Amino acid sequence: MNDVSETKLYRLEADWLDAALGALERDGVEVLAPVKDEDGSVNLAPVTASSEVATDYLNALIPLKSVFMPRTEVLIEYERAGVGDVEVLPGAAPAGQRVVLGCRPCDARALVMLDSVFNWDYEDVPYRARRDSTTVVSWACMDPGPHCFCTSVGGSPHSAEGSDAVVYLAGSGPALLQVVTAKGAAFVESLGDRAQPAADGTALPEPPELETKFDTGEIKTWLDENFESELWEEVSLRCLGCGACSFLCPTCHCFDIVDESTWKHGERRRNWDSCAFCQFTQHASGHNPRPNQTTRCRQRVMHKFKYFPDRFEQVACVGCGRCAQNCGVGQNLVSILSRIQSEEKP
Amino acid sequence: MTEKKTTAAQRDGTDWQPRIVAFLCNWCSYAGADLAGMSRNDYPAAIKIVRLPCSGRVDPMFVLKSFERGADMVLVSGCHPGDCHYSSGNYHARRKLPAFRELLGFMGIDPRRFKISWVSAAEGNKWSSLVADITEEAYALGPFQEFPKCTAPEKTG
Amino acid sequence: MHRTGENRMNATPVEESLREAAAGAIADGTVGVVIGYGHEAGSDVATPLFARTPEQARGLVFDATCVGNLAIYLPKPEVRALGRTGLVVKGCDLRAVNVLLREHVIEREDVFLIGVRCAGVCEPPLHKCTVCPVHDPSGCDVTLGDSVEQPTADASRANALVAEMEAKSIEERWEFWKRQMTKCVRCYACRQVCPLCYCKRCIVEKTTPQWVETSPHLRGNLAWNVVRAFHLTGRCVGCGECERVCPVDIPLGLLNQKMAGLMEQWFDFQSGLAPDEQAPFTTWDPNDPEEGIL
Numbered sequence: 039m040n041d042v043s044e045t046k047l048y049r050l051e052a053d054w055l056d057a058a059l060g061a062l063e064r065d066g067v068e069v070l071a072p073v074k075d076e077d078g079s080v081n082l083a084p085v086t087a088s089s090e091v092a093t094d095y096l097n098a099l100i101p102l103k104s105v106f107m108p109r110t111e112v113l114i115e116y117e118r119a120g121v122g123d124v125e126v127l128p129g130a131a132p133a134g135q136r137v138v139l140g141c142r143p144c145d146a147r148a149l150v151m152l153d154s155v156f157n158w159d160y161e162d163v164p165y166r167a168r169r170d171s172t173t174v175v176s177w178a179c180m181d182p183g184p185h186c187f188c189t190s191v192g193g194s195p196h197s198a199e200g201s202d203a204v205v206y207l208a209g210s211g212p213a214l215l216q217v218v219t220a221k222g223a224a225f226v227e228s229l230g231d232r233a234q235p236a237a238d239g240t241a242l243p244e245p246p247e248l249e250t251k252f253d254t255g256e257i258k259t260w261l262d263e264n265f266e267s268e269l270w271e272e273v274s275l276r277c278l279g280c281g282a283c284s285f286l287c288p289t290c291h292c293f294d295i296v297d298e299s300t301w302k303h304g305e306r307r308r309n310w311d312s313c314a315f316c317q318f319t320q321h322a323s324g325h326n327p328r329p330n331q332t333t334r335c336r337q338r339v340m341h342k343f344k345y346f347p348d349r350f351e352q353v354a355c356v357g358c359g360r361c362a363q364n365c366g367v368g369q370n371l372v373s374i375l376s377r378i379q380s381e382e383k384p
Numbered sequence: 385m386t387e388k389k390t391t392a393a394q395r396d397g398t399d400w401q402p403r404i405v406a407f408l409c410n411w412c413s414y415a416g417a418d419l420a421g422m423s424r425n426d427y428p429a430a431i432k433i434v435r436l437p438c439s440g441r442v443d444p445m446f447v448l449k450s451f452e453r454g455a456d457m458v459l460v461s462g463c464h465p466g467d468c469h470y471s472s473g474n475y476h477a478r479r480k481l482p483a484f485r486e487l488l489g490f491m492g493i494d495p496r497r498f499k500i501s502w503v504s505a506a507e508g509n510k511w512s513s514l515v516a517d518i519t520e521e522a523y524a525l526g527p528f529q530e531f532p533k534c535t536a537p538e539k540t541g
Numbered sequence: 542m543h544r545t546g547e548n549r550m551n552a553t554p555v556e557e558s559l560r561e562a563a564a565g566a567i568a569d570g571t572v573g574v575v576i577g578y579g580h581e582a583g584s585d586v587a588t589p590l591f592a593r594t595p596e597q598a599r600g601l602v603f604d605a606t607c608v609g610n611l612a613i614y615l616p617k618p619e620v621r622a623l624g625r626t627g628l629v630v631k632g633c634d635l636r637a638v639n640v641l642l643r644e645h646v647i648e649r650e651d652v653f654l655i656g657v658r659c660a661g662v663c664e665p666p667l668h669k670c671t672v673c674p675v676h677d678p679s680g681c682d683v684t685l686g687d688s689v690e691q692p693t694a695d696a697s698r699a700n701a702l703v704a705e706m707e708a709k710s711i712e713e714r715w716e717f718w719k720r721q722m723t724k725c726v727r728c729y730a731c732r733q734v735c736p737l738c739y740c741k742r743c744i745v746e747k748t749t750p751q752w753v754e755t756s757p758h759l760r761g762n763l764a765w766n767v768v769r770a771f772h773l774t775g776r777c778v779g780c781g782e783c784e785r786v787c788p789v790d791i792p793l794g795l796l797n798q799k800m801a802g803l804m805e806q807w808f809d810f811q812s813g814l815a816p817d818e819q820a821p822f823t824t825w826d827p828n829d830p831e832e833g834i835l
Contacts, residue, residue: 076720077790099789100726109726110756185583275620276589278613280730282788298754300453307756310726317746330619366734366786367609368581368588444771445744445752448764452754465827475825482833483803483822487771490706490799491763492715501835514835530715531760 047236048226050205050213055088055139057232058225062137065228070105071139072098082138091140093207096183097358101288102145103152105138106168109285113164113295113306129306132167137225138174144188144356146176146200148288154350155291164308173221176201182248185359187372189248193356196245206243216242252375254343254353260378261344265336269381273374274335276367281312283361283369284338289354292318313337339374402522404431404457404515405450409439409474412463412504419508427512428519431459438462440473444484447498451531457497457522461514464502474502496521497528555603555657555686559629562655562683564595566627572653573624576614578607589614593623601629603686605662610780612637612736616646626652631659632675636778636813637736639680643816644776646739656681660689669781669794672699674811696805703799718763724789725762727755731769731783731793737776744768770796775804775821778813 051057062069063086071091073083080095082105100109112129119125153169156162179186179195188194198204203222206214215233217223226233284290294311297304311318314334320326328334346354355371362370408414414435420427436442439462450458460481462474481500489495499518503511552560563575579590579600587606592598612634614620630638635656641647656678661670676689697704706714729745732738745753745765753768754761769783770793777797784794804810807830808821 079790110758271619275591276614278730278733280733280786281726281728282730282786285726285728286788294755296755298751298756309756312728315729332619362583364788366730366782368584368586370581370583372583373581445768448767449752452760452764465831472825475827475829476822478829478831478834479808479825480822482830483774483800483807484771485833486803487767487774487796487800489711490703490714490796491718491767492711492713494711499835500833518835530719531763 046217047240047242048215048217048229048233049236049240050215050229051232051234052211054213054229054232055091058137058139058229059086059088061228061230065135067135067137067228068133069137069139072141082141085139093140093177093210096181097142097145097360099286101148101286101358101360102138102141102174103148103288103291105136105172106149106152106165107156107291107293107310110307110309111164113308116299116304116306118302129164132164132171134171136172138172140177140205141174142179142358143176143195143197143199143201143204144179144186144193144358145288146174147188147193147197148356148358149174149200151289151346151350151352151354151356152291154352158349173202173225174200175203175205175222175225178204178206178243178245180207180243180246182246183359183363185363185372186248186357187251187359188357190251190372190375191254191353191355191357194245195248196242214240214242251372252379254347257343257375257378258347258353260381261340264381265340269377270336271332273369273377274330274332277314277331277335277369278367279314279316279331279334280366281310281314282364282366283371284312284314285310286360286364288356288358288360289342313341339371339378343375400527402430402456402519402525402527403454404459404518404522405455406431406433406459406461407436407439407442407446408433408503409441409462409469410435410437411469412467412502413439413461413511415505416461416503416507416511419505420512421508423508425508425512427515430519430522431515438468438470438473439477439481440468440470440475442477442481444480447481447484451493451497451528454528454531456525456528457499457518459499459501459518461501461503464504467504493530494525494528496525552602553604556601558685559603559655559657560598560601562685563592563598563601563627563629566653566655567592567598568595571625572627574620575601575627575629575653575655576611576620577601577629577655578603578609578611580606591623603629603657605664607631607659608662608667608785610634610637610734610736610782612641613734613782615641615652615736616739621651625650627655628652629655629657630678630681631657631662632678633659633669633673633778633780634736635678635681636675637780639813639816639818640737640776640778641739643818643820649816654678654681654683656684658684658686658689667781668702669779675814680816700798700802702795703802706795706799719759721791722762722766723759724791725757725766726789727757727762727765728788730786730788734782734786735773736780736782737773737778738769744772766791766793766796769793770800773797774800775808775810776812777801 069085070082071085072080072095073090074080074092079099080092081098081100085091114129115127117125156165182195198218202219203225204216292311293308295308297306319328342354439460442460447458468474485495485498501514566572575592577590578587580602581588586608590600658677660676676691753764781794804821810821
């Protein structure tokens, strides 16, 4: 699986992080890295010193998608210009050069799925701009958590998909870096002499064991046939219809567009939205094609494991486990999917 | 009201003037403000009046929205207890609005920026001196920026 | 917090009587469903269990992981469609049921209450449990479990967290809440889990006019959280579910505790202690305080 040519592997000196931060700061590149806040949550945030970076963490609370698709962003601004005229101003310019240093491989893998959507029939300009200006360096996952199931959805704790480079940390000692893309190679260059090509025969560490909990192919077969099924009613009964699972999902990408304005000035904003919300599909007429939580819960599973694969030949789930971990009533995607699989193969 | 008007420029050399949004009940406080006008009482122009049927009509959202849109101070004024045109609207306001002010204060929003008063239709003088006093206080408190300005997009969303 | 796994093999005496009561109520047609707690792998807290057959009622549990307030399900049309609802309630949950009764969201005959005496959940016990005035739910159709001692109320303890916040300067408070509210992603888990947030259409979903900005920037987040706290003033029973489910860990319960403390202080009122009480904002007294009114 980890079939990487030796020239693409580098040995990083123990102080590589300091060197990287120093070099990137000199070049005017912003670095986003995992930071533990006062309440104990870890999130990607701008850093300037290695002491701020949390290296021992399971995953960021808010997923990596927020770097490319912020929870709220200004698309355009407008201002009244005289009678009956409006001047339209461009929205907030996408960020300059950035490096994300230390997201998890599952979150980086989600970018492959987001890329499919945001470059599909229409190329999303702000998303594209942020993707182009950002280098993603993930930290291989050495110790998956109790809710993790990346291996069940085609990923791996050491997946390089979506990353520009993957770093294999070993405590605070020297680390190993795997270059995946040209952007990743440029990042290695910024490290100067702190990164040396790894010795011949250097192998990547084996990824930690993670039990496969279901088979996405068999689940898709069942979903293809079971748009109408009593199972949906049953599993949705306890769902409260909040957006916690979608908002913390690294692949969920639905958004709402709102205008916030005064008499003179306004902003058109794009905000995260969730298919679990009762008004998500509500028409202006009052009709709602997904009128209850049953149809909304079904949509979430269908979108991830049927519609998305139908269009893009990949499931829209990376197995990070945030949805199960953060559900207030213990709704658990893994248990729903395992059940679907058992229905498929009684 | 005889206090001499001071302009903003005289105070601190800037053009800043406080904006005070006032929600007045139709039957007492609005009539009181009217009386102040008819009596040619002089009071600061910082106050912007919104007429409502009753102080009991004031939804706390009105207060919040005013702050969001740049008010430096909000005033709600109604009939004195016992005088409500609808018999109990101001009694309801007397429970809700001070509780709302407590909530604002608890969240770090200066409760001095939210005023509640009773002004009757006969109290033109009370109205003009009240407006002079709270305008003075609004100058002392300075511009209220916390609400309208807090939309800056974050780096990582 | 307790780590749970699969169903424990040995049911405790209270669980045995709970399963029996639930199974009996289902079997004799008293209820169409009993909503209680079950265990599910992968969840640290007990999950809601909808028992529609006596066999399913065998999965009911009651232990320190039964944190959730199941009263949230009572007003839901899809739950009511299952028939009369049997509901497992702790004392704190019963307070929410009492508010639903007093606000006529449900009627008493719509629900079959299975009360369980409870001295507190979680290890160490939650703050709400240490100050809970209703260890023994009264007025239920069935009440189970050994009697538990009701400690005398200690107002200073109940208000300790609020007092700590109030000791800060106004600037410090603003900085604190600014940081907290910035985290809000507007998932509305706080609203969706609240048994008393049953409005068919929340003010945040109303657009003509748009009272609350839906954007998750600080201004919109402040407006939302102020509205939420104030709409629950005099109603919130302090079950703490909002704070528990908040994925970004905003101490929402603190706002509710502040307002609940105020209602007690000003109007000697604690919400949800009886189904026929009069909420402070639905009434008035000519002798109400006049402080702070010009």
